[in-house]
Amino acid sequence: MTSPNRRAFLGRSAAAAAGWTVLAPRSGKAAPADRVNVAVMGIRGRGGGLAQGFAGLPGALVTHVVDVDSNLFGNAVEAIGRIQDHEPEAVTDFRRVLDNPDVDALVVATPDHWHAPATVFACQAGKHVYVEKPASHTLWEGRKMVEAARKYDRVVQVGTQSRSTPHYRRVIEEVLPSGRIGTVLQARAWNSQKRPDLSPQADGPAPEGVDYDLWLGPAPERPFNPNRFHYAWHWMWDYGTGDAGNDGVHDLDIARWGLGVGMPTSVACTASRMVNTTWETPDSVFASFTFADSPAVLVFEQRDWSPYVEAGYENGVIFFGTEGRVEIGRSGWRLFEGNEPVPVESEPFADRHHFEDFLDAIASARLPNADIEQGHRSAALPHLANIAFRTGRGCVTIDPETEEVVGDTEAQALTRREYRVPFVIPDRV
Numbered sequence: 001m002t003s004p005n006r007r008a009f010l011g012r013s014a015a016a017a018a019g020w021t022v023l024a025p026r027s028g029k030a031a032p033a034d035r036v037n038v039a040v041m042g043i044r045g046r047g048g049g050l051a052q053g054f055a056g057l058p059g060a061l062v063t064h065v066v067d068v069d070s071n072l073f074g075n076a077v078e079a080i081g082r083i084q085d086h087e088p089e090a091v092t093d094f095r096r097v098l099d100n101p102d103v104d105a106l107v108v109a110t111p112d113h114w115h116a117p118a119t120v121f122a123c124q125a126g127k128h129v130y131v132e133k134p135a136s137h138t139l140w141e142g143r144k145m146v147e148a149a150r151k152y153d154r155v156v157q158v159g160t161q162s163r164s165t166p167h168y169r170r171v172i173e174e175v176l177p178s179g180r181i182g183t184v185l186q187a188r189a190w191n192s193q194k195r196p197d198l199s200p201q202a203d204g205p206a207p208e209g210v211d212y213d214l215w216l217g218p219a220p221e222r223p224f225n226p227n228r229f230h231y232a233w234h235w236m237w238d239y240g241t242g243d244a245g246n247d248g249v250h251d252l253d254i255a256r257w258g259l260g261v262g263m264p265t266s267v268a269c270t271a272s273r274m275v276n277t278t279w280e281t282p283d284s285v286f287a288s289f290t291f292a293d294s295p296a297v298l299v300f301e302q303r304d305w306s307p308y309v310e311a312g313y314e315n316g317v318i319f320f321g322t323e324g325r326v327e328i329g330r331s332g333w334r335l336f337e338g339n340e341p342v343p344v345e346s347e348p349f350a351d352r353h354h355f356e357d358f359l360d361a362i363a364s365a366r367l368p369n370a371d372i373e374q375g376h377r378s379a380a381l382p383h384l385a386n387i388a389f390r391t392g393r394g395c396v397t398i399d400p401e402t403e404e405v406v407g408d409t410e411a412q413a414l415t416r417r418e419y420r421v422p423f424v425i426p427d428r429v
């Protein structure tokens with residue numbers, strides 16, 4: 001990130017040259033030159049919230065909503081129009097917004113198998129990207145995302161919003177480095193949910209109004225089945241990464257951030273389908289990770305059959321130091337010196353900080369709080385635990401420099417996927 005020239009960084013000169021309409025400023029919105037025009041891709045679940053969040057910020061205008069399901073457009077356009085006093089255009093194929101020089105940034109809230117192709121293609125088209133977690137669907141494509149961000153000098157923020165949340169920043173940037181709990185030697189992250197199993201469903205036609213071919217995108221062609229569609233896709237390897245890659249990656253990212261470590265060197269994983277037997281992905285994961293740059297160990301537990309509360313949080317992290325510990329979750333944090341609790345203060349969790357950080361990173365041509373390099377490394381943790389499960393090895397060793405599995409061709413093969421033409425990420429982005 002080098003360019004201090006905001007207009008050049010946004011690429012608006014190209015817009016003017018091409019004769020595209022630059023939208024007039026709306027009430028409460030910054031002037032066009034100081035505003036980021038955003039297209040949101042995938043608006044059913046998380047994308048709806050992201051679109052409304054960006055629409056509510058003075059520094060952004062949601063110019064497009066993009067979804068393969070045209071049934072979603074009416075309500076989304078109206079809701080966003082009410083928030084920002086400007087109705088976005090609805091588009092089925094995201095490649096149309098990549099062709100539009102008026103669009104500065106793409107927000108990707110699709111299923112995981114689309115994250116990397118959409119991000120790489122968007123960077124190639126000169127767009128900044130906010131991509132939901134997990135950053136990638138495979139280890140290899142995460143590295144391609146980093147390469148694309150750097151080559152095209154684009155801001156790529158991953159949707160691990162804790163990275164912009166004040167109490168997480170305070171603990172990880174001030175409390176842990178201060179030595180108040182001594183040397184941190186272990187982080188234990190957990191994520192517990194009650195997730196329903198699926199009842200078997202026959203293949204059949206995709207719902208009216210859905211472009212199923214575009215939904216599949218880079219994934220293998222196969223008949224439509226409801227158990228591989230809305231939200232259920234999380235538990236199918238062609239599209240999802242299991243709950244470790246879904247909700248668990250938030251806690252894994254916080255743990256890795258707090259330990260200050262990079263790519264892991266080994267992963268030991270015991271995982272299984274204990275209750276949700278129709279899933280392809282595990283509903284129970286116990287994994288431990290070691291790193292080349294620290295003696296500290298990261299331990300992770302995922303349970304999808306009961307929302308247990310531990311240390312006050314369903315999902316959380318404990319940093320264990322030689323002289324105390326910190327327990328942290330979305331609702332707050334606790335500090336213990338030895339075993340003595342020390343009073344601390346916290347602010348409520350809000351996604352807004354992360355959206356604002358993305359806009360500010362674009363404005364000031366700097367790396368965002370959850371830069372794609374960090375998102376890629378954190379996504380590597382569930383990917384490698386999943387590989388240990390899928391191969392039945394229980395343990396995988398990684399070269400942190402090459403990011404390849406050592407001495408195991410079957411495990412290495414699972415670090416990347418075949419892309420269905422034309423949704424192919426090239427070796428050289």
Ligand SMILES: NC(=O)C1=CN([C@@H]2O[C@H](COP(=O)(O)OP(=O)(O)OC[C@H]3O[C@@H](n4cnc5c(N)ncnc54)[C@H](OP(=O)(O)O)[C@@H]3O)[C@@H](O)[C@H]2O)C=CC1
Binds near residue numbers: 042045068134246
């Ligand atoms: N950071 C956070 O706190 C959260 C992050 N997430 C992340 O957000 C992402 C989306 O999750 P979620 O909203 O629950 O999933 P959903 O399945 O509910 O929504 C995904 C949306 O993307 C659409 N879609 C699929 N392919 C395309 C495409 N090629 N172009 C445009 N739209 C497409 C889907 O279409 P259709 O309507 O036909 O299914 C759907 O509308 C996931 O990666 C998830 O991990 C989710 C929740 C919270």
Ligand SMILES: O=C1CO[C@H](CO)[C@@H](O)[C@@H]1O
Binds near residue numbers: 193246247250
């Ligand atoms: O990131 C996320 C936050 O919480 C949701 C509900 O458990 C998850 O599914 C989601 O992906």
